[in-house]
Amino acid sequence: MTEKSATPAHLTANLPLPPLIQAWRIYLEDQGRSPNTVKAFTGDLKLLTRYLPPDTPVGRITTDDLNRFMAWVKEGRGVPCSPKTCARRITSLKSFFKWLHEKGVIVGNPAERLVQHSVLSPLPQVLTPAEVQAVLQTAQAFREARPPDARPYVLVALLLETGIKKGEAVNIHLNHLALDAPEPYLFIRYASPQHRYRERKIPLSDTWIEALQEYRTQYPLQERLFPWTARRLEYLLQDLSEAAGLEKRLSFSMCRWTCALMDLRRGMEPTAIRQKLGVSRVQWREVYQKLQRLDALTPREEGPAAGEAAAPAEEGG
Numbered sequence: 663m664t665e666k667s668a669t670p671a672h673l674t675a676n677l678p679l680p681p682l683i684q685a686w687r688i689y690l691e692d693q694g695r696s697p698n699t700v701k702a703f704t705g706d707l708k709l710l711t712r713y714l715p716p717d718t719p720v721g722r723i724t725t726d727d728l729n730r731f732m733a734w735v736k737e738g739r740g741v742p743c744s745p746k747t748c749a750r751r752i753t754s755l756k757s758f759f760k761w762l763h764e765k766g767v768i769v770g771n772p773a774e775r776l777v778q779h780s781v782l783s784p785l786p787q788v789l790t791p792a793e794v795q796a797v798l799q800t801a802q803a804f805r806e807a808r809p810p811d812a813r814p815y816v817l818v819a820l821l822l823e824t825g826i827k828k829g830e831a832v833n834i835h836l837n838h839l840a841l842d843a844p845e846p847y848l849f850i851r852y853a854s855p856q857h858r859y860r861e862r863k864i865p866l867s868d869t870w871i872e873a874l875q876e877y878r879t880q881y882p883l884q885e886r887l888f889p890w891t892a893r894r895l896e897y898l899l900q901d902l903s904e905a906a907g908l909e910k911r912l913s914f915s916m917c918r919w920t921c922a923l924m925d926l927r928r929g930m931e932p933t934a935i936r937q938k939l940g941v942s943r944v945q946w947r948e949v950y951q952k953l954q955r956l957d958a959l960t961p962r963e964e965g966p967a968a969g970e971a972a973a974p975a976e977e978g979g
Contacts, residue, residue, distance in 0.1 A: 673767045675721025679711045682720055682767070686758055694859045695942075706754035709735070720762065725772045728755055732776070752778050785952055787910055789920045790961045794822065800906040805876065812877040814902050817888065817895060819873065821914060824848060824864045825921035825939050828914035831895065834887040839866070839874075846871060850940065860940035922949075923956050 673685060683704055690700045713731045714723070735743050735751060743751075752773075759773035789797065801815035821831065830850050838849045840863075847863040881889075888895060896913065903912035910916065918939070925935050935953075936946045 673762075673765065675768050676719045678717045679707065679714070679720060682762065683707045683711070683758075686761060689761065694857075696857070702750060703754045703757065706751045707758055709751075710755070721768050723759075723772050725775050728772055728776055749778065752776050785955060785959070786919045787916050788923050788956055788960055789908075789910070789912075789916060791963050792961075793906075793908060793910070794920065794924075796906045796908065797902060797912065798822075800902060805873065810876065810880065812873050812880055814898060815873050816870070816877045817898060818902060818912070818917065819870050820848075821917035822921050822924070823867060823870055825918045825925070826850060826864070827918060827940075828892055828895075830940075831914065832886075832888060832892050835885055836883060836887060839887070841866075841871060841874075859942065862937060862940055864938055919953075919956070922953055923960065926953050926957055927962070 673682065686707070687700055687704045690703060695703075710728075710731055713734055714727065732748070732752065736748055755773040755776060756778065759768070759771050762768045763771040797818055798815070801818050804811045804814045817831075820826070826834075826848075834848070834850075838851060840847050840849060846866045848866055850860070850862050850864065852858060852861055883889065899912040899914070899917075903910065906912075922935055922939060925938065926932075930938075932946075932950055936943070936949070939949070941949055
């Protein structure tokens with residue numbers, strides 16, 4: 663059965679936009695798109711319904727109509743529209759009308775010839791190899807202090823090694839750590855079925871696991887790996903960056919992008935990096951472009967990998 667033969671009987675070119683937008687919303691949700699993406703995309707199409715005459719049949723919408731709509735969005739609506747938002751709205755139009763065309767609801771695709779101008783948001787901050795080394799050495803110093811504290815090392819080394827997001831770090835339960843597996847890994851899990859595509863298994867280094875054992879003797883963990891609020895962990899990273907003498911403010915996002923950049927420079931395949939980060943194919947295009955620009959702009963001075971840095975210094979040196 664082809665896509666067109668699978669078209670629901672109630673979807674026709676004579677319908678106005680609202681019921682078709684509702685059907686498209688259901689389709690996007692079934693495809694596992696995030697709630698924010700679904701809200702943004704359908705919101706863009708609802709804006710089109712406000713621009714066109716009421717009850718305009720979808721089959722009568724032309725490329726000229728869509729071009730005039732985008733001109734109105736940019737200049738005639740009276741509401742500022744950033745280049746990135748305009749680019750997303752064109753993406754929404756292209757995706758919606760392509761879906762209608764593939765489903766056989768409309769004969770031609772009026773959005774096919776819309777010009778899409780790629781817009782990249784500002785580059786994120788990353789750590790240089792020397793800064794990675796300074797952060798891990800400082801965290802190692804906390805491990806060796808009296809009294810010892812392995813928490814800063816366990817947190818920052820995990821972020822630099824796995825590239826997980828803040829929300830993912832906060833929600834790690836101890837049973838998500840498969841330490842007895844032949845190749846130990848962290849299982850990133852999501853409760854919502856809509857986010858199941860982000861679930862993944864990320865290898866853990868022996869160096870990090872060793873620090874974890876120390877950490878568990880120092881803190882009475884019961885369920886979660888980090889039983890504190892996200893804000894408390896942010897303060898911990900900030901304190902660590904100050905102790906390391908960084909001019910940058912260490913953050914979850916900075917560690918995530920630094921991890922991805924280190925993986926890229928170590929020769930990891932782009933698809934493997936995407937899967938490790940839990941990024942969709944749609945998001946990956948912009949993420950990969952940013953990584954390539956960061957690779958060109960970030961110094962390459964030698965520094966140890968995240969799982970290898972900050973080994974205890976030999977005594978008597």
